[in-house]
Amino acid sequence: MSKQGQWDSPIAFIFAMIGAAVGLGNIWRFSYVLYSNGGGSFFIPYLIAIAIMGIPFLILEYGVGFSFRDSFSNIVKKINPKFEIFAWMLVIFVFVVTIYYMVILSWDLVYLGSSFTFSWGTDVAHYFVNNVGGSSNLSNASFLLVPTTIGVVALWILLWFIAHRNVDEGIGKASKILIPALFIIMGSIIVYALTLPGASIGINTLLTPDWTKLTDVNIWLAAFAQIIFSLSMGQAIALTYASYLPENSRLIDNALIVIASNSLFEICTAFGVFSILGYMSFTHGTPMVQLITEGTGLVFVVFPMIFNIMGPIGRVLAPLLFLAILFAGITSALGFFEPMLNSASNKLGWSRTKTATILSVIGCVFSVILTTGISSYLVSIVDSFVNEFGILILIAVQCVIFAWFYNVDKIIPALNEYSIFSVGKTWKFVIRYLLPCVLSAMWLIGIIKLFSTAKQFEIVVDVIIIALVMVFALILTKINPANE
Known part of the structure; x- marks a missing residue:
C-alpha cells in the first residue's frame, strides 16, 4: 500500500464530504423531484430512504475506508482478488461522471460571465x-461551442491545481473555503427569495401534499434515487x-x-x-406549471428569464446564483475525481501530482x-x-462484497468506539439483505425504462461507454502493482 494522505482535522473531512454531497442535484433537481x-407527502418516503439507505450505506463506506486505509481498488482486491475488476469499473464510471460534470460546470461558468451584463438577452432558450x-x-x-470549450479547459486546470496537492493541502483547504462561502451565498439568496411578493404561491405549490401518491411505487423509487445521487452514495468517494x-x-x-447538512441544504x-418561481407567477401571471422544470431548463432558461424582469436585484442575484452553483460543482467534481486518482496512484506507483496531471489531460x-453543438444532448445520454446502468448495480455489488465476503462485523468496533x-x-440486516434487494430492483426498473425509450444514437453512445469502461477496467486489473 502506498502512503495515504491525511486530513489535518475532522472539520476538513466533514467539509470535503459535504462538498462532495452538495452539488448540482441539490440545487436544480431536488425541488422538481419534491x-x-x-x-x-414526498417527505415520508424521502426520510425513510435516508433512514434505511443513506445512513446505513454511508456508515458502511466510512467504516471500510477507515479500517483499510487504502485505495478503493486495493480494498476490494484484498477482500477477494476476483472482485478487483468491479472496483475499477466503479471508479472509471465515477471518473466519467467527472468528465461530463465539468461540461455542466462550464455552462455555469459561461452564465456566470454573462450574468454581469445579461448578455443572454430576452430569448434565453435561444442563447x-x-x-x-x-x-x-x-x-x-x-463544431465546438467555443465558450463552453474554453470553460471546460479552464475548469480542468482549476481541478488539477487543487487535486494534485496533498489531500489536506488541496481538497481540504478548498473545501474549508468553498463550503462556508456556498452556504452563505445560498442562504442569502433563499432568505431574500422568501421575502419576494408571490413567494407563498411557490411554496404552497411545492408543499401541497398529494397523499394518494404514497401508494405509487415510482414515488418510493424516486425517493431512493434522490438519496443515492444526492449523497453520491456508493461511488467510492466517502470510502476514499x-x-x-x-x-x-x-x-x-x-x-x-x-x-443532515446535505438534506437541509437541498430542502x-x-x-x-419555488419562492422565485412564485414571484414570476405572481408578477407576470404565468401559471406555475409553465415555470416548473429541472436541470438545465430551470437554471439556464427559467432563472435568467426571471432575473431579466427583477430589476436591479436581479443583477445581484444572478451572479450569486451562478457563483453558488460553481462552488457546489467544484467541490463535487473533486469528490468524483478522487477515487480514480487515489486508486490509479496506488496501483501504478505514481506520485499524486503525476497521476492527477495525466488523468486531468485525459x-x-x-x-x-x-462541448460540440450537441453538448447538452450528449451529457444527458451519458x-x-x-447513473442508471453503471453506478447503481455496482453499489449493490459493493453491498454484497463488504457484507458477505468481508463480513461487516469486523468494522463495527471501529465505527462504535468513539x-x-x-x-x-x-444495521447489519439492512446492509446484508435490504439494500442489495432494493438496489437491484431499482437497477432492473431503470434499465427497462432506459432502453425501452432509447434512440439508436443513444444506444450507440451507451455501448461505447460500457466498452471503454470494461477495456480500461480489465487493463488496470491485469497490471501488476508497482509495489509488488
Whole structure:
C-alpha cells in the first residue's frame, strides 16, 4: 500500500464530504423531484430512504475506508482478488461522471460571465442552444461551442491545481473555503427569495401534499434515487475520503452530520427556488406549471428569464446564483475525481501530482468532445446511462462484497468506539439483505425504462461507454502493482 494522505482535522473531512454531497442535484433537481412526487407527502418516503439507505450505506463506506486505509481498488482486491475488476469499473464510471460534470460546470461558468451584463438577452432558450449547450440535432456535432470549450479547459486546470496537492493541502483547504462561502451565498439568496411578493404561491405549490401518491411505487423509487445521487452514495468517494481520517475519528457522528447538512441544504434550496418561481407567477401571471422544470431548463432558461424582469436585484442575484452553483460543482467534481486518482496512484506507483496531471489531460480531452453543438444532448445520454446502468448495480455489488465476503462485523468496533451513536444487528440486516434487494430492483426498473425509450444514437453512445469502461477496467486489473 502506498502512503495515504491525511486530513489535518475532522472539520476538513466533514467539509470535503459535504462538498462532495452538495452539488448540482441539490440545487436544480431536488425541488422538481419534491414537487412532482407528491409535494409535502414526498417527505415520508424521502426520510425513510435516508433512514434505511443513506445512513446505513454511508456508515458502511466510512467504516471500510477507515479500517483499510487504502485505495478503493486495493480494498476490494484484498477482500477477494476476483472482485478487483468491479472496483475499477466503479471508479472509471465515477471518473466519467467527472468528465461530463465539468461540461455542466462550464455552462455555469459561461452564465456566470454573462450574468454581469445579461448578455443572454430576452430569448434565453435561444442563447443556451446557440452559445452554450447546443441541441439534439446530430448535424451540429461537427463544431465546438467555443465558450463552453474554453470553460471546460479552464475548469480542468482549476481541478488539477487543487487535486494534485496533498489531500489536506488541496481538497481540504478548498473545501474549508468553498463550503462556508456556498452556504452563505445560498442562504442569502433563499432568505431574500422568501421575502419576494408571490413567494407563498411557490411554496404552497411545492408543499401541497398529494397523499394518494404514497401508494405509487415510482414515488418510493424516486425517493431512493434522490438519496443515492444526492449523497453520491456508493461511488467510492466517502470510502476514499474516510481512508484519510486520523485515529479517534467519530465515524457515525460524522456520517450523520454530512447527511443532515446535505438534506437541509437541498430542502432550503427548494424553498428558495419555488419562492422565485412564485414571484414570476405572481408578477407576470404565468401559471406555475409553465415555470416548473429541472436541470438545465430551470437554471439556464427559467432563472435568467426571471432575473431579466427583477430589476436591479436581479443583477445581484444572478451572479450569486451562478457563483453558488460553481462552488457546489467544484467541490463535487473533486469528490468524483478522487477515487480514480487515489486508486490509479496506488496501483501504478505514481506520485499524486503525476497521476492527477495525466488523468486531468485525459478527462479534459473527453470533456472537450462533449462541448460540440450537441453538448447538452450528449451529457444527458451519458448521465442517464452511467447513473442508471453503471453506478447503481455496482453499489449493490459493493453491498454484497463488504457484507458477505468481508463480513461487516469486523468494522463495527471501529465505527462504535468513539461515536456517540452506534450500530449493530439492525444495521447489519439492512446492509446484508435490504439494500442489495432494493438496489437491484431499482437497477432492473431503470434499465427497462432506459432502453425501452432509447434512440439508436443513444444506444450507440451507451455501448461505447460500457466498452471503454470494461477495456480500461480489465487493463488496470491485469497490471501488476508497482509495489509488488
